[in-house]
Amino acid sequence: CKIDYVAPADLLADRIILVTGAGDGIGRAAALAFARHGATVILLGRTIAKLEKVYDEIEAAGGPQPAIFPLNFEGATHKDYHDMAETLDREFGRLDGILHNAGLLGRITPFEQYNPELWEQVMQVNFNGPIWMTQALLPLLQASPDASVVFTSSSVGRKGRAFWGAYAVSKFATEGFMEVLADEVEHLGTLRVNSLNPGATRTAMRVNAYPAEDPNTLRTPEAIMPTYLWLMGPESKGHNGERFDAQPPR
Numbered sequence: 001c002k003i004d005y006v007a008p009a010d011l012l013a014d015r016i017i018l019v020t021g022a023g024d025g026i027g028r029a030a031a032l033a034f035a036r037h038g039a040t041v042i043l044l045g046r047t048i049a050k051l052e053k054v055y056d057e058i059e060a061a062g063g064p065q066p067a068i069f070p071l072n073f074e075g076a077t078h079k080d081y082h083d084m085a086e087t088l089d090r091e092f093g094r095l096d097g098i099l100h101n102a103g104l105l106g107r108i109t110p111f112e113q114y115n116p117e118l119w120e121q122v123m124q125v126n127f128n129g130p131i132w133m134t135q136a137l138l139p140l141l142q143a144s145p146d147a148s149v150v151f152t153s154s155s156v157g158r159k160g161r162a163f164w165g166a167y168a169v170s171k172f173a174t175e176g177f178m179e180v181l182a183d184e185v186e187h188l189g190t191l192r193v194n195s196l197n198p199g200a201t202r203t204a205m206r207v208n209a210y211p212a213e214d215p216n217t218l219r220t221p222e223a224i225m226p227t228y229l230w231l232m233g234p235e236s237k238g239h240n241g242e243r244f245d246a247q248p249p250r
């Protein structure tokens with residue numbers, strides 16, 4: 001946990017970083033924070049209006065001009081991921097980071113009552129879509145001298161909890177895949193793959209999961225950015241295949 005990390009203003013200068021689910025919650029805060037520290041951010045998400053707002057905020061703050069990439073992990077195909085890689089290759093020629101942040105909660109419900117279509121949908125958005133997108137983008141990550149891939153996990157992706165269903169399983173799968181890919185790229189020395197558990201954070205998803213909780217007792221997405229910045233920046237070089245937490249346990 002690097003919650004006390006203070007990132008230099010130019011930490012991510014000249015880096016090209018893709019953020020999924022960049023229109024809201026933690027992804028929005030990460031896109032703004034990365035841009036504020038010099039990164040050219042590619043804003044990926046399913047709701048274009050939200051991405052446009054983040055785009056405008058970055059421009060208004062004087063950050064490097066971002067790019068918008070509309071994509072819905074639910075319907076996206078392998079072809080979409082390869083087309084995306086082609087477009088990004090043409091525009092940028094490389095990728096220095098991916099923050100896999102887009103996520104779907106599904107339902108908190110006993111497995112006995114879990115709807116199979118919803119289960120598939122959660123696995124698609126939280127796990128299958130992101131890993132196939134990563135496969136298509138690997139050549140671009142390998143073209144970077146120092147690239148960082150960060151997968152977003154959760155405490156229920158490290159210890160299973162009743163009723164968390166597909167969400168928990170998708171996060172376990174994410175942690176496992178992170179280790180597999182990290183081991184495969186270790187020899188490159190220029191690409192690292194880690195996972196990050198944001199911890200309880202004041203967003204729409206958290207309100208959905210814990211409707212009775214007072215959101216004001218939780219850290220905001222902005223407050224947990226130090227660990228995100230550290231993992232994207234050069235100071236985390238050498239860390240590969242590790243599990244991080246963005247805030248101390250409550």
Ligand code: NDP
Binds near residue numbers: 206
């Ligand atoms: P939010 O629900 O606030 O934001 C999720 C983002 O993912 C939104 O921008 C959403 O887009 C996007 N998204 C959802 N479905 C899709 C899809 N099918 N295709 C593309 N984008 C999609 O959640 P948080 O910010 O809270 O969560 C961010 C990450 O952190 C998630 O991976 C979550 O599992 C994880 N996490 C969060 C915790 C918390 O306490 N908040 C705790 C532990 C983990 P749109 O805005 O269009 O809906």
